[in-house]
Amino acid sequence: MDSTRKGKWSIQRFGMLLLFAALAIFALFPLATLAVASFKPAQELIRFGLNLRLDRELLTFDNYVHIFSPETFYLKWYANSIIIALVFTVLCLLLSSMVGYALAVYRFKLRNLIFLLVLVIMAVPLEIIMLPLYQLSIDMKLINNMWGVILPFVVAPLPIFFFRQYASGLPKDFLDAARVDGCTEYGIFFRIMMPLMAPAFSSMAILQALFSWNNFLWPLIVLNNTAKLTIPIGLSTLLTPYGNNYQVLIAGSVFAIIPVLIVFVFFQRYFIEGMTAGGVKG
Amino acid sequence: MTGRRSNLLYSQKIAPYVFVVPFLLSFAIFFVYPVYSAITMSFQEIVPGEAKYVGTANYEELWNPSFLKALKNSTVYTALTIVLLIPIPLVLAVFLNSKAMVFKNFFRSTLFIPALTSVVVAGTIFRMAFGELDGSLMNTIVTALGFEKQRWLGDQWLALMTLLILACWRWMGINLLYFMAGLQNIPKELYESAEIDGAGTWKKFTRITVPLLKPITIYVFTISIYGGYAMFTESYMLWSGNRSPKDIGLTMVGYLYRSGWEQFNLGLGAAVGVVLLVITLLVTVIQLRFFGLFKKED
Structure with missing residues (x-):
């Protein structure tokens, strides 16, 4: 009896392994074709589209050489993306953690109302208000300006929600002890609570930096000067029917994923926590 | 002082x-x-420097073939992403969580990788892989299987299919993670006592797993509706800038973008935004009505 059971398990195990292997190939295959394509001459791409064909003689680093040459804006876009991601993430984490912390720790009048507003903002997609937001950005002189990309979303509902959940779970008995020792309310937050919330900061830092790095719709609207673009917007301007810039498009896409993959390999846990943060139960 | x-x-x-x-x-x-x-x-006609009240004219103007097409495209896309991206990741999560499974972490991470790419990169890949050229990836595959080559992005159903494959590629791993997180919260004792009562795998799945995953399923369902109706970048990338033949890839947000930024008809664009807002509110109200917001499900 035991042996038949074992046999059944191994068939099941084999079947599942096969299924997941197929899914893993489905997940990685498109990225593999992109990586292969980045080493092919652009004419090949225009003639044959994306495929896995690989001619030894045709392989070339030209595309990568090209994106780093001063003829293209690619490095400029890369720098813009890095600066925007850094400033956005730092500000977003600071401001959102303050709100989340206040909602978790203090019993004040607006507390429930603010929490409700946070949930409402989470439910209303940006797309609905982007037209008036664009008008507002014109009035505030935020067009073609990195602050125009950053400011409207810097106090983000999801991180507030996440920090609130996290801070609610922390012990609070030492808060009064700290007060007796002469620590101010702000001192408590910056010197005591922030270090305690470090894991939450890691998850949210990764989530927000990734969001900023890949963000498309809003930067597309606010930025229209070629030198000011971020990587996704810059790349999207290259996808013209004439295909004259495919080498930058392909090599640039690969080069944009690499830092994300590196961070993912080292900080997987925080990625996963951050990305599934919305599902955290209240 | x-x-x-x-x-x-x-x-x-x-x-x-x-x-x-x-x-x-x-x-x-x-x-x-x-x-x-x-x-x-949305109740105004706006020309530079001047806004004139026009009543519901913008909303009446929305009753045109392009907008209705966009509404239909977004609705069909949303419905089908829900049909595909809830049951499949749920079952996969149960498989990946089972004792018999090996290399769990490897598969979990691998399936998650597409979610790290931007829609721009994903769209670039899919646009080229689903190109109409003889040598494009998809046409190589279908001709090798003995079928005719296709104009993937030129036909209504093939275009929808391409969008859905793209959605599955990017979202399967994330939804899988949501369901796996939900499975961690189900107490093991429930399964143990069910086994003592003689429940089989199927019964355990339908009587314990599915009902106890309800909160996370509702969450995934809700964000899928918001995300589905907000879909734009995928279509923008596949048809290089919102220009699909006969609007086969036009979405609600695509229509908003077209009226607001390509035709400078701000009032009409704002009206599309308000329609989207109403859809969002309806979804939220229905969700509250049936499932409650703060109610503890367990």
């Missing part, structure tokens, strides 16, 4: 308000005002 004021600023009463000031400011400027302004604009 100043001493007293700074004491007040540092008091426990005022501190929480200081902490939430940035939120309140940003909420008023970048949320309340735009929402109010979207509603006002």
